[in-house]
Amino acid sequence: MDIKPTSPTSPPPQDQPPLAVDKAGSTGTAARPGDRIFLAFSRGSGIALLVVMAAIAIFLTVRATRALTKNEGSFLTTFEWAANGAHPNFGIAVLLYGTVVSAVIAMVIAVPVAIGIALFISHYAPRPLASTIGYLIDLLAAVPSIVYGLWGALFLVPHLEGLYKWFDDYLGWTGIFEYNDGTPRSLFTIGILLAIMILPTVTSVSREVFLQVPKMHEEAALALGATRWEVIRMSVLPFGRSGIISASMLGLGRALGETMAVATVLSTSFDIQPSLLDSGGGTIAQNIASGFKEATDVEGSVGRDALIASGLVLFVLTLIVNGAARMIIARRKEYSGANA
Amino acid sequence: MSNITVNKSADPASAPQLSTLRQARLPWWGPAAPLALALIIGCGGGALIGLESKIQWGLISAILFVVFTYLLTLKVEGRRQAKNQLATSLVWVCFLLAVIPLASLVYETVDRGSTVLDGYFLGHSMDGTQRMLAGGGVYHALIGTLEQVAIATLIAVPIGLLTAIYLVEYGRGKLAKTVTFFVDVMTGIPSIVAGLFILSLWIIMLDFSYSGFAGAMALAILMMPVVVRSTEEMLKLVPNELREASLALGVPKWRTIIKVVLPTAIGGITTGVMLAVARIAGESAPIVLLVFGNPAINNNPFEDAQSSLPYYIYEQWQNGNEPSYDRAWAAALVLIAFVMILNLVARGIARWKAPKTGR
Incomplete structure (x- = not known):
């Protein structure tokens, strides 16, 4: 054993007395000092990751408690965010409503379309085109959210006005599709924008799952004379159901936490609009980004802590959604590699 | 539109049978006619009634396309094939719906971004540049x-x-x-x-x-x-x-x-x-x-x-x-x-x- 170590982090392995090897043999673990140190480092990194997660939860909770004890309103029901003054009064209701509603709108729009695209890539597109399209969709997942925000504010918003008037004409009687004012920078616009943003995520996960459907199932269905749609309905969709659910939840998680695109497009106000098309409302992440500069200016206020408290709510929300998605994936072991 | 021809080869039951036993089939250009019709009605109609947003034109055309292909296949090929055709059209529409905003995003960025992007922009900061005026860099x-x-x-x-x-x-x-x-x-x-x-x-x-x-x-x-x-x-x-x-x-x-x-x-x-x-x-x-x-x-x-x-x-x-x-x-x-x-x-x-x- 005359191996010279090259890694600076690991000391040279000592000449092993045979006894140590025997000891190690009984447990099956590493016995050489090099091995032991390497294992310690890699296990340490794993533990460090867990520590970071725990630290996030702890630090946010500590700061949030500080803000909540000074809050003069009710954190759950106050429709206001005035945390910077001497009498802080703030509540999360409006922000939570905006976050959940815009994310749900995004899901409702994006998931069916994403399943369609995933099916298009896996089952409909001409072969040479399919991999190129899949590749393009993956590239689009890398477009930064602020660029979506810029595009949303300067291109999408002006083009939605006509559509909203149309909605108002035909669906205005429902109340939620009423449209009253001039700039459509509303929660519904955010929903559309978020849908476009999470589309690549949901598509690529569903596509992976659709490609894993056993060929035998599909060929058996085809041999029985099924049309392509019947093949999809009978073999592809049942096999991919849990994959689709977890893909949607991963998309939901991304939509809930999206910050800059919302901060750029939404015109905010602290009340809950009965109509989805009218400007107003806000989301948790957007409120943190937009309200941050103001909150730091005032000495001794709990402004930043109040924002951290709302961040904690967002953290817990995404933790639940992502945890649930991952558990659904984990139940089907073969999907574990579906998403990076 | 190759989906009909692919359909034929993907349906092994139809290949070896005698031609008299085969179902009636749309020709390979089957979906093209409804597509053209849908586009004409969607865009032309949209322009005539005076709908402002092109998004509406597109949506109307997409819905019409799906309905037309369904009806046409139903008439010629029967119910199961029509359902199949409906799914195919929907998948294509989904794909196009998604591609349009993404293409527009890339186009807008390149189109509007290239107006001020030059060596000066890349080599200078915003220090001392008036916010309201052109100039400065990144x-x-x-x-x-x-x-x-x-x-x-x-x-x-x-x-x-x-x-x-x-x-x-x-x-x-x-x-x-x-x-x-x-x-x-x-x-x-x-x-x-x-x-x-x-x-x-x-x-x-x-x-x-x-x-x-x-x-x-x-x-x-x-x-x-x-x-x-x-x-x-x-x-x-x-x-x-x-x-x-x-x-x-x-x-x-x-x-x-x-x-x-x-x-x-x-x-x-x-x-x-x-x-x-x-x-x-x-x-x-x-x-x-x-x-x-x-x-x-x-x-x-x-x-x-x-x-x-x-x-x-x-x-x-x-x-x-x-x-x-x-x-x-x-x-x-x-x-x-x-x-x-x-x-x-x-x-x-x-x-x-x-x-x-x-x-």
């Missing part, structure tokens, strides 16, 4: 982005790499399972939450100032799980025979990992790291909280506020005038080009170096 933001991303990579890659090695090479039992689960959950942490965490730890509690380094730490938190996941996948692809051969020669496990396993997977690992870099380079939320923005050039990431490309875009958008919008689009173009080049290079490496797999 140099300070470029420096900021490069430094913050580099520091984040230096923090995240070693930890991520070692964690992945632990999970694949050593990980058994409860700890490994817990780490795997939390790595997965961690990929979903909103970037603003990572920013808030560093804010409360580094700036509020330890009382450091806003700096590029603080932002880089938040970016590292976002990057770590991505690196772990991709490295893990790559290490799993390394054939066990290689490990066994090395161990059988008496090579210690740690040297086997460093000298055999990692070099085999290095292509995929590099790809994963570069994709992770591309992801965090576009993050703006933690930058708003931790780096704070600075119109002047600050080359030192450890002291005082910096800027970054995503932050610069946000800042220019907030200025709310045409010269600023132009600058924002140009910066967006620079950022997209940066991210896309990283992506393309990463995928090139992946294709060139990837260990051969079944699929």
Whole structure:
């Protein structure tokens, strides 16, 4: 054993007395000092990751408690965010409503379309085109959210006005599709924008799952004379159901936490609009980004802590959604590699 | 529209039968006629009634196309085939619906961004430039982005790499399972939450100032799980025979990992790291909280506020005038080009170096 170590982090392995090897043999673990140190480092990194997660939860909770004890309103029901003054009064209701509603709108729009695209890539597109399209969709997942925000504010918003008037004409009687004012920078616009943003995520996960459907199932269905749609309905969709659910939840998680695109497009106000098309409302992440500069200016206020408290709510929300998605994936072991 | 012909070959029952027993079929150009009709009615009708937004024209055309192809197939080929046709049209419509906004995004960015993008723009900062006037550039933001991303990579890659090695090479039992689960959950942490965490730890509690380094730490938190996941996948692809051969020669496990396993997977690992870099380079939320923005050039990431490309875009958008919008689009173009080049290079490496797999 005359191996010279090259890694600076690991000391040279000592000449092993045979006894140590025997000891190690009984447990099956590493016995050489090099091995032991390497294992310690890699296990340490794993533990460090867990520590970071725990630290996030702890630090946010500590700061949030500080803000909540000074809050003069009710954190759950106050429709206001005035945390910077001497009498802080703030509540999360409006922000939570905006976050959940815009994310749900995004899901409702994006998931069916994403399943369609995933099916298009896996089952409909001409072969040479399919991999190129899949590749393009993956590239689009890398477009930064602020660029979506810029595009949303300067291109999408002006083009939605006509559509909203149309909605108002035909669906205005429902109340939620009423449209009253001039700039459509509303929660519904955010929903559309978020849908476009999470589309690549949901598509690529569903596509992976659709490609894993056993060929035998599909060929058996085809041999029985099924049309392509019947093949999809009978073999592809049942096999991919849990994959689709977890893909949607991963998309939901991304939509809930999206910050800059919302901060750029939404015109905010602290009340809950009965109509989805009218400007107003806000989301948790957007409120943190937009309200941050103001909150730091005032000495001794709990402004930043109040924002951290709302961040904690967002953290817990995404933790639940992502945890649930991952558990659904984990139940089907073969999907574990579906998403990076 | 090749879907009908593909349909025929995908339906093995129809091929060997006698022609008298075969169902009536639409010719290969079947969907083209309804498509043309739908487009004419959708756009022409839309223009006649005076619908303002082209989005409406498109939506009307799409719905008409789906209905027309369904009815036509129902008439000629029967109910089951019509359902099949309905699904096919819907899938195509979904695809087109998704491609249009994404294409428009890329087109707008390139079109509007290229108006002010030149050497001057890349080589100057915003220091001393009037917000309302044209001029100024993106140099300070470029420096900021490069430094913050580099520091984040230096923090995240070693930890991520070692964690992945632990999970694949050593990980058994409860700890490994817990780490795997939390790595997965961690990929979903909103970037603003990572920013808030560093804010409360580094700036509020330890009382450091806003700096590029603080932002880089938040970016590292976002990057770590991505690196772990991709490295893990790559290490799993390394054939066990290689490990066994090395161990059988008496090579210690740690040297086997460093000298055999990692070099085999290095292509995929590099790809994963570069994709992770591309992801965090576009993050703006933690930058708003931790780096704070600075119109002047600050080359030192450890002291005082910096800027970054995503932050610069946000800042220019907030200025709310045409010269600023132009600058924002140009910066967006620079950022997209940066991210896309990283992506393309990463995928090139992946294709060139990837260990051969079944699929």
